Amino acid sequence: MGPVNHTFGTAAAQLVPLADVNENKVTPGLLGFVIFALIGLALWWLMKNMAKQFKKIDFEEEPEASEASSTDTADTADTADTTGSASAKVGGGAAKGD
Numbered sequence: 001m002g003p004v005n006h007t008f009g010t011a012a013a014q015l016v017p018l019a020d021v022n023e024n025k026v027t028p029g030l031l032g033f034v035i036f037a038l039i040g041l042a043l044w045w046l047m048k049n050m051a052k053q054f055k056k057i058d059f060e061e062e063p064e065a066s067e068a069s070s071t072d073t074a075d076t077a078d079t080a081d082t083t084g085s086a087s088a089k090v091g092g093g094a095a096k097g098d
Helices: 002-018 029-056 065-083 086-097
Strands: none
């Protein structure tokens, strides 16, 4: 393992003088760009997959609780009217007249 590190060290040492290095300027370089591009590609793929999954969903919204209770009350009143309950007819007529 020693010769590999030594070879890399000498290659890097030879390339450093070729680059115009400014000690006061820090940039992300090629590695930063590659990582940023990979994150962008991963995000694009996740968004595409999420849209595909949303298209698979078959969803029907249930009625709200207030609508459901008013429907149940109307069904109960209809049932009371068909049974001939006098109190339901009288109570219903008085409420409508006021």
